[in-house]
Amino acid sequence: MLTLSLSFPGGRYHATPWGRHVNEADVAWPPDGWRICRALLAVWHRKIDPQRYPKELLERLLSALASEAPHYRLTAAVHAHTRHYMPVRQKSTLIFDAFARIDADQEVIVRWPNLELDDEQTELLDSLLEALGYLGRAESWVEAKRLADWNGELNCRPGESSVDTETGEILGEPVLLYCPLSQDGYAAFRAHFLQGLAARTLKAKERKPIESTLPENWLDALGLDTADLQAAGWSAPPAAQKLLYQRPIESLRPNAASRPRARQILFADTVRYAVYGKPLPRIEDAVRFGEWLRRAAMGQAKHLLGENSIPALLSGHGLSAGNCHQHAFFIPDPNREGQIAHAIVHIPGSFDADTRRILENLTKIKNRDGQEWRLLLEHIGERSIFGEQVPLLKDAAVWQSVTPYLHPWHRKKSFGIEAQIRRECRERGLPELDWLQSIDEVSLEGRCLRPIDFHRFRRKRGLVQPDTHGSLWQLRFSKPVSGVLALGFGNHFGLGLFEPLE
Secondary structure (H helix, E strand, O other), rough: EEEEEEEEOOOEEEOOOOOHHHHHHHOOOOOOHHHHHHHHHHHHHHHHHOOOOOOHHHHHHHHHHHHHOOOOEEOOEOOOOOOEEEEOOOOOEEEEEEEEEOOOOOOOEEEEEEOOOOHHHHHHHHHHHHOEOOOOOOOOOOOOEEEOOOOOOOOOOOOOEEEEOOOEEEOOEEEEEEOOOOHHHHHHHHHHHHHHHOOOOOOHHHHOOOOHHHOOOOHHHHHHHHHHHHHOOOOOOOOEEEEEEEEEEEOOOOOOOOOOOOOOOOOOOOOEEEEEEEEEEOOHHHHHHHHHHHHHHHHHHEEEEEOOOOHHHOOOOHHHOOOOOOOOEEEEEEOOOOOOEEEEOOOOOOOOOOHHHHHHHOOEEEEEOOOOOEEEEEEEEEEHHHHOOOOOHHHHEEEOOOOOOOOOOEEEEOOOOOHHHHHHHHHHHOOOOEEEEEEEEEEEEOEOOOOOOOOOOOOOOOOOOOOOEEEEEEEEEEEEEEOHHHHHHHHHHHHEEEOOOO
């Protein structure tokens, strides 16, 4: 029993099957016995000392290899190709370069089950394998060695197709491989062919190329140049035979199996989008914009995860009783002119993988009239990394209203707006308020906005709204507070929004 190991450090095996044009992009897989014997013969001519290993010994070795068809243990391979134009100015021909892509760490096992070599043949074979640089075309770098002990299972053998008699399943994929004829087989073929050739009335110039490709010596026939054989009109090498093999189904797959890649999920609790469209929404419609943004996120979640798998931290539904403000804030981020040029989605409890995927795929919002605005994701990550670039996400002790604050509870004699703001801050775990002051209006470039200028109602049926007027405030905390700071009714949708007062 003789066993060889072939591995391809370049991860590629290039070999065009006999009779196929290179641009057919086919691959002779696995490496057949004909190709292996010719590769060893080429190595002997180029790299081996003939004084130490004479030609007669080589002929005995290759004749032994040709006496039996090899069996294989194939590794997974992918049928791939590259294409390029030949760099010729007159005519740039498109070339397809097909190859089997193989894991460089895997090895192809070739075994002659009943072959036993003597010591001289074994020594020569080891020398040839050590000097073998490539197999197939020159791009197919190979590392070949003889294995003294290998007990694996072979999966590619000569034979007819086999079928599972119980299930009807085909157990192998047929493939035709070339193996060298034995010396006696070649001698018989040559004699028969020349006899037939003599009976034909061919001109000398037609007969001579054919006869030159039928040398009497078997080793010379094995080493004939492929171009000479093709020029003589051979459809197959005269010293070779075509054998039917059964290899594993899809052992040479047309596509690589997808490998799930582990994706590193970095911590993130905030995403900021740029808003594009004409005209841009105005900050007076902050609560409308917040609801459009949430509706777009819900639609994307249904599309990606299904209607019953929307993350609770994104929808705000199905949360525990103590989780009042750990779910998503859909916040408009206006520019100095009061146009909503950016949008922020902030979840204090951080994004999970599904929520992050939803927000990464959010590309547009639209209102109920069908007007659309495009969203361009600027950054997604931890709130603190937005730094000084986004005022609404800064840390500050003094804050001023951007949109009206609507008190969330009904007013009572001893429970006015100031008391409600203080209570809400305490329940949110915010630092104590040093002072708070009502203001009449907020200023933008060229405009002053009062609470009545804003849309102050959410579009949700049956929602109780204790405050319909709204008020504007300046707040100063005993310690800096991290944005997003939004308080009161509708604070998850842009109402009661504050910005640092510099």
